[in-house]
Amino acid sequence: MIDPGDLSVTLVDGYVDEPAHFGVPPYLSTYPRYVAGALVDVGVPESNVVYHTIDALRDDRSRWADVDDADLLIYLGGMTVPGRYVGGTPAEPEEVREIAWTASGTTVMGGPIRFGVGEENAGAVETRRDDLDFDFVAGGDVEAAVHDLVANGLEGFNRRYRTVEEVSRWARLGAFVVEHHPNFPEYLIAELETGRGCAYRCSFCTEPMYGDPSFRPPDSVIGEVAALADRGIRHFRLGRQADILAYGGDGEAPNPDALRDLYAGIRDAAPNLETLHLDNMNPVTITEYPERSREAIEIIATHNTPGDTAAFGVESADPVVREANDLLVSADEALEAVRVVNEVGGWRPGEDPADAPTFGPDAARRLPKLLPGINLVHGLAGEREETFEHNRRFLDRLLSEDLLVRRINIRQVMAFEGTEMAETGAKLAADHKEQFKEYKRAVREEVDHPMLRRVAPVGTVLRDVHLEYHDSGTTFGRQLGTYPLLVGVPGERELDTVLDIAVTDHGYRSVTGIPYPLSIEEVTMDELTPIPGIGRQTAGNVIVGRPYETPADAPGVEALAPFLGEDL
Numbered sequence: 001m002i003d004p005g006d007l008s009v010t011l012v013d014g015y016v017d018e019p020a021h022f023g024v025p026p027y028l029s030t031y032p033r034y035v036a037g038a039l040v041d042v043g044v045p046e047s048n049v050v051y052h053t054i055d056a057l058r059d060d061r062s063r064w065a066d067v068d069d070a071d072l073l074i075y076l077g078g079m080t081v082p083g084r085y086v087g088g089t090p091a092e093p094e095e096v097r098e099i100a101w102t103a104s105g106t107t108v109m110g111g112p113i114r115f116g117v118g119e120e121n122a123g124a125v126e127t128r129r130d131d132l133d134f135d136f137v138a139g140g141d142v143e144a145a146v147h148d149l150v151a152n153g154l155e156g157f158n159r160r161y162r163t164v165e166e167v168s169r170w171a172r173l174g175a176f177v178v179e180h181h182p183n184f185p186e187y188l189i190a191e192l193e194t195g196r197g198c199a200y201r202c203s204f205c206t207e208p209m210y211g212d213p214s215f216r217p218p219d220s221v222i223g224e225v226a227a228l229a230d231r232g233i234r235h236f237r238l239g240r241q242a243d244i245l246a247y248g249g250d251g252e253a254p255n256p257d258a259l260r261d262l263y264a265g266i267r268d269a270a271p272n273l274e275t276l277h278l279d280n281m282n283p284v285t286i287t288e289y290p291e292r293s294r295e296a297i298e299i300i301a302t303h304n305t306p307g308d309t310a311a312f313g314v315e316s317a318d319p320v321v322r323e324a325n326d327l328l329v330s331a332d333e334a335l336e337a338v339r340v341v342n343e344v345g346g347w348r349p350g351e352d353p354a355d356a357p358t359f360g361p362d363a364a365r366r367l368p369k370l371l372p373g374i375n376l377v378h379g380l381a382g383e384r385e386e387t388f389e390h391n392r393r394f395l396d397r398l399l400s401e402d403l404l405v406r407r408i409n410i411r412q413v414m415a416f417e418g419t420e421m422a423e424t425g426a427k428l429a430a431d432h433k434e435q436f437k438e439y440k441r442a443v444r445e446e447v448d449h450p451m452l453r454r455v456a457p458v459g460t461v462l463r464d465v466h467l468e469y470h471d472s473g474t475t476f477g478r479q480l481g482t483y484p485l486l487v488g489v490p491g492e493r494e495l496d497t498v499l500d501i502a503v504t505d506h507g508y509r510s511v512t513g514i515p516y517p518l519s520i521e522e523v524t525m526d527e528l529t530p531i532p533g534i535g536r537q538t539a540g541n542v543i544v545g546r547p548y549e550t551p552a553d554a555p556g557v558e559a560l561a562p563f564l565g566e567d568l
Helices: 030-041 054-059 061-069 093-102 142-151 164-180 218-230 256-269 283-288 290-303 319-325 331-345 385-400 427-431 433-455 535-544 557-563
Strands: 009-018 049-053 072-079 106-110 189-193 235-240 275-278 308-315 370-378 407-412 461-471 474-478 486-490 498-506 510-515
Touching (some): 009 061, 106 142, 189 218, 218 235, 256 275, 275 308, 283 331, 308 331, 370 385, 433 498, 461 510
Parallel strands (some): 009 049, 009 072, 235 275
16 A cells, blocks of 8 residues: 555656636636545645646656656546647647656546547547546546545555535645646636536537536635645636636526625635636526526626636537537627627726726726627538628627627537537548638628727737747737737747736737837837827837927827826
């Protein structure tokens, strides 16, 4: 029998992306924290637990010694809704195999990777169940599997799910693992689980595999937040749930009182938090329970931080596809749900909430508190050429009806064993791949671009943009939060620093900005030129005319005024 107190354990985070769970940096998923907590609970000392991200292993081969030397190696990962990532690169199947081959001790694989793996992390692919040469695969909760495996002397475990009492305890005990993350402490956002499972059965989704909806009580989540805050975490996202509006209820109808307890408790547990965002919100809940949903959305928008996004699983505006895949809302119903979130949550700090939604030159210069995000999936059963036309008409109506959405996510489906899509595979997605590419390009140019100009008008101030990488003489960064805007800043600036940015221009899914507030005495030509109404000649005049007695004496001061801060 192996004494847990003598066990050395290495956790490798290959990152996760599920319908209701995200863990690609700067996000940290629940899996490594819960597993670490389960290990401590069964008697493994904190000091015996090592955590590495897959990117850290790529960057420093010496870290592989921890993979080789560990008595127990635990791999956590899996992509069931892969996208494009900036902060990290999820592990590819061959890298996962290399981890198993390198490890000399007992190996366990867990997370959504148990649902299947494709040849690559991409849409429009078939997946298969593949154990990738690990000794054990956690078919249930990996944290429960690891707990029981250690308790059984590394000889095995039964497939099971953890209890509410266990997850409440393990979430607190595992908070220490955040200190091992390469992004700690400044650029790390903790994904929080409020519940899992789903009352509905959309054909392609893996979330129903977690069963009917079950929720952690407010005290469980609040205790986890307090433990994370004690370790230095200031950024949080309620991302691990299929529908935030259903929290604390029967899985379908909103429970505003439970949400009020949850959000107020989080604010009390982490009074110095800097980000409080969410992810999934089911539009069918809004259409079925409009008044209770409005009350719940108002609670969220009162306690959250600006720039929050509620992802709507619309999936398709084609009635044929909707019928074939058990999708929940029609195009008209989805628009009504968008309208409700706009009216209740679409106000900007400094405005009267009753004025929401606002955009244009008179809007307050912050991002709205809460907007919908639209998810569309292609390659579903019943898809036809007309499907692309139905979706496009739906998106055009968002613009014509003066509504705001934070982002439009368009992807091709992955076919996972255990979902209805397993019967049809990814053939439709592959057949329509060329049409999909052209349609996606048109949406980016003709819908995303004008929508982004509404959501973040010129002069909008984005607080605490973290600078991440350089490209072609521009520095790119993002805020921490749900679907943060990619921001390009002129010049190659020091990375891993933080700036406040004022928006000067818009791309399809990104913005250009300059440091805010702008200093007339220090501003460069590259920073001045992009400001609307300035141009190179006026920018040159501003620089040549320095110093100024006051900023108001500078040429083009009317155009500069929104970027000068509150002093002018």
